[in-house]
Amino acid sequence: MAVITLTTDFGTADGFVGAMKGVILGIAPGAALVDLSHEVPPQDVLAGALLLEAACPHFPDETIHLAVVDPGVGGRRAAIAVRTPRALYVGPDNGLLTLILDRDPPRNMVRLTNPAFHRHPVSATFHGRDVFAPVAAHLAAGAAFEELGEPHPSLVRLEVPRPAFADSTADAHVLHVDRFGNLVLDVTREAFDAWAPGAGAFVTIRAGGAQTHGIRRTYSDVAAGALAAYWGSGGRLELAVRNGSAAAALGLRTGDRVQIAVEPRRPPDA
Numbered sequence: 222m223a224v225i226t227l228t229t230d231f232g233t234a235d236g237f238v239g240a241m242k243g244v245i246l247g248i249a250p251g252a253a254l255v256d257l258s259h260e261v262p263p264q265d266v267l268a269g270a271l272l273l274e275a276a277c278p279h280f281p282d283e284t285i286h287l288a289v290v291d292p293g294v295g296g297r298r299a300a301i302a303v304r305t306p307r308a309l310y311v312g313p314d315n316g317l318l319t320l321i322l323d324r325d326p327p328r329n330m331v332r333l334t335n336p337a338f339h340r341h342p343v344s345a346t347f348h349g350r351d352v353f354a355p356v357a358a359h360l361a362a363g364a365a366f367e368e369l370g371e372p373h374p375s376l377v378r379l380e381v382p383r384p385a386f387a388d389s390t391a392d393a394h395v396l397h398v399d400r401f402g403n404l405v406l407d408v409t410r411e412a413f414d415a416w417a418p419g420a421g422a423f424v425t426i427r428a429g430g431a432q433t434h435g436i437r438r439t440y441s442d443v444a445a446g447a448l449a450a451y452w453g454s455g456g457r458l459e460l461a462v463r464n465g466s467a468a469a470a471l472g473l474r475t476g477d478r479v480q481i482a483v484e485p486r487r488p489p490d491a
Contacts, residue, residue: 222251222252222253223249223251223253223283223285223360223361223362224252224253224255224280224281224283224285225249225255225285225286225287225357225358225361226254226255226256226257226276226277226284226286226287227241227254227257227259227287227288228257228261228269228272228273228287228288228289228290229241229258229259229261229288229289229290230260230261230262230263230264230269230289230290231259231289231349232259232260233259237349238256238259240347240350241287241289241349241350241354242254242354244350244354244358245354245355245357245358245361246358247358248355248358248359248361248362249358249359249361249362255280257272257273257276257277258272261290264292265290266315266317266379267379267381267396267475268290268397269288269290269317270317270318270319270321270379270381271396271397271455273286273288273317273318273320273321274320274321274324274455275454275455275456277308277321277325278307278321280308282307282308283307283308283309284308284309285308285309285310285311285357285360285361286308286309286310286311286312286321287311287312287353287357288310288311288312288317289312289313289348289349289353290312290313290315290317291312291313291315291317291348291349293315294313294345294347294348295345295346295348298313298314298315298377299313299314299332299333299373300312300313300314300332300333300348300352300353301314301330301331301333301373301376302330302331302333302356302360302366302369302370303322303327303329303330303376304328304329304330304366305322305326305327305328306326308325309360309366310322311333311353311356311360312353313348313353314373314376314377315377315379316377316379316380317379319376319378319379319381322376327376329367329372330372330373330374331366331367331370331371331372331373332371332372332373333353333356333369333370334370334371335368335369335370337368338364338368339351339355340354356369381396382394382407382476383407384406384407384412384481386412389417389482389483390481390482390483391408391416391480391481391482392478392480392481393407393408393458393478393479393480393481394406394407394476394477394478394479395473395474395476395477395479396457396475398468398474398475401461402462402465402466402468402469402470403453403459403460403461403466403468404428404460404461404467404468404471404473404479405453405457405459406457406458406459406460406479407457408457408458409456409457409458410452410456410457410458411456413458420483421435421436422435422436423435423485424436424481424482424484425481425482425484426450426460426479426480426481426482427479427480427482428448428460428467428473428477428480429471429472429473429477430471430472431448431471432448433447433448433449433450433460435450436450436451436458437449437450437451438451440461440463440464441463443463445463445465446462446463446464446465447462447463448460448461448462448467448470449461449462460479
């Protein structure tokens with residue numbers, strides 16, 4: 222049974238997501254449909270990219286990930302499908318797939334130019350229903366990947382903020398604020414360990430006029446109302462206020478700067 226995930230910024234108040242599911246089930250009635258989220262902030266391609274990075278690796282091999290955060294719908298941006306060693310991705314070529322494809326690099330890419338795999342007529346403003354959903358469904362039903370369209374040579378990459386590492390300090394940035402008010406930073410665990418291996422207990426993180434010492438295991442390692450840094454489940458450094466909102470407490474939002482400093486390591490008897 223094919224698995225198709227759906228990620229959009231459509232919300233659920235209107236019938237957009239339901240229409241996409243109807244198209245899919247009309248072509249691949251046995252497909253298992255999984256909603257990753259339809260609450261990506263409108264037109265926020267970076268938020269959608271972060272969601273895919275965090276969620277897609279946990280699905281079985283050959284899962285089809287259908288993602289539509291598409292402010293350029295109907296314009297010059299390409300509609301694409303990407304095959305990797307683990308999965309298939311269907312969506313707009315606007316940077317939305319940047320982070321997940323950094324982790325799961327492409328093997329083949331096609332531009333969705335074969336109208337045989339589209340719903341007709343194709344709306345200029347709803348490619349989620351008329352292009353991406355039917356393509357995902359045809360893949361689930363066994364269509365050959367190469368028949369979807371012509372080869373696509375390169376991807377549009379999203380400009381994602383990255384930390385600036387110096388000898389003992391790093392300037393990081395808030396990439397995303399989740400629904401709990403936790404701040405997801407642009408520091409991955411791999412990048413941190415390459416910069417300061419084993420230094421998690423020796424860092425001071427300053428943000429919004431506050432600071433916290435050490436990278437904790439989880440929220441309950443600090444008192445209620447206290448600020449904590451920890452490795453989030455998506456593999457990025459995060460800031461949280463236990464039982465509260467770090468975004469509200471610190472007055473920070475996406476793009477704001479956070480400083481990380483590695484403190485001197487004292488000998489055990491110091």
